[in-house]
Amino acid sequence: MKYKVLKKQNSSKTCLVCGVKNDLGLKARFYQLENGELASIFNSKEFHQSYPGRVHGGISAAILDETIGRAISVSDETVWGVTGSLELRYKKPVPIDCDLITVARVTRDTRKLFEGEGEIILPNGEIAVTAKAKYVKMPIDQIADECDMAEEWLPIPDDEPVEYIEIPGR
């Protein structure tokens, strides 16, 4: 099924997952969808692998952590949080050299915490990894000391704007 993209989220400069200047990172992009979910797209590279041909489980954990953690911004972009817990289930190998879609949503939102879930979906529609995570809300200036948001948190337009995202298997 295809979903309309309502907004592309900002990227950071240096983050392992979204940092545009981190050449060893995933350089993932994040899109808010019409159904309230957040989708991320990244291309897995050889340097993300564990066993030959397989993305490292820690990399899968990282993309799920960030996609779930950012899903809160779909409803309120002023909320930031740090990961308190992350639980994963690795169901299928995640291949390298592949455009991978991760989809996440918030399942619980309280004054102090939010919780969410997400999955990495393979191009054939199979769900490769699922995750549930919990975040403790915190102002951004407490998470990142002396962070200059204008330098660290940037709108990065795509060369070709992404208007729709097809989620395989739906």
Ligand SMILES: CCCCCCCCCCCCCCCC(=O)SCCNC(=O)CCNC(=O)[C@H](O)C(C)(C)COP(=O)(O)OP(=O)(O)OC[C@H]1O[C@@H](n2cnc3c(N)ncnc32)[C@H](O)[C@@H]1OP(=O)(O)O
């Ligand atoms: C600026 C531009 C650059 C941006 C660039 C990035 C891009 C945008 C990314 C956005 C998406 C983020 C995705 C990645 C986010 C990380 O990777 S964050 C890094 C990894 N995580 C951390 O470093 C957190 C380290 N831990 C801590 O700092 C502290 O333990 C915590 C989590 C703040 C908790 O502190 P605390 O003093 O224990 O908190 P406390 O007030 O006692 O507890 C608050 C509530 O949370 C619960 N809680 C506390 N700890 C936990 C826990 N570990 N598990 C579950 N629940 C817990 C408590 O039970 C309590 O609930 P109630 O009992 O009140 O109902």
